Amino acid sequence: MVKLNYAELKFDHIVEFTKDNTIFAAARYNGNNHLRIFLIYRDTDNIYTRNGRADSWEHLDPNDAYIVRNQIAEARANNIPVYRVNASHAN
Numbered sequence: 001m002v003k004l005n006y007a008e009l010k011f012d013h014i015v016e017f018t019k020d021n022t023i024f025a026a027a028r029y030n031g032n033n034h035l036r037i038f039l040i041y042r043d044t045d046n047i048y049t050r051n052g053r054a055d056s057w058e059h060l061d062p063n064d065a066y067i068v069r070n071q072i073a074e075a076r077a078n079n080i081p082v083y084r085v086n087a088s089h090a091n
Helices: 062-077
Strands: 009-017 022-029 035-041 046-051 056-059 082-085
Touching: 009 062, 022 062, 035 062, 046 062
Parallel strands: 009 082
Antiparallel strands: 009 022, 022 035, 035 046, 046 056
């Protein structure tokens, strides 16, 4: 399995679910069209990424989670679209 370089992500948009304090974030790798999606639990600060080939969610280790949090903060500062939904991500 190839280790992903999360520092090369460019986030497209963010969806915040207010009822369960979670965030979905979509990103693409710089230089190609491969999409990665992330599920962030704000209450616990856990971050998961979707592995479509394995049809599963993978928990990010603390170092990768730190990089993703910084990438999301930078994307917000650059005014990417942020959609706020008064619902739960499980709905």
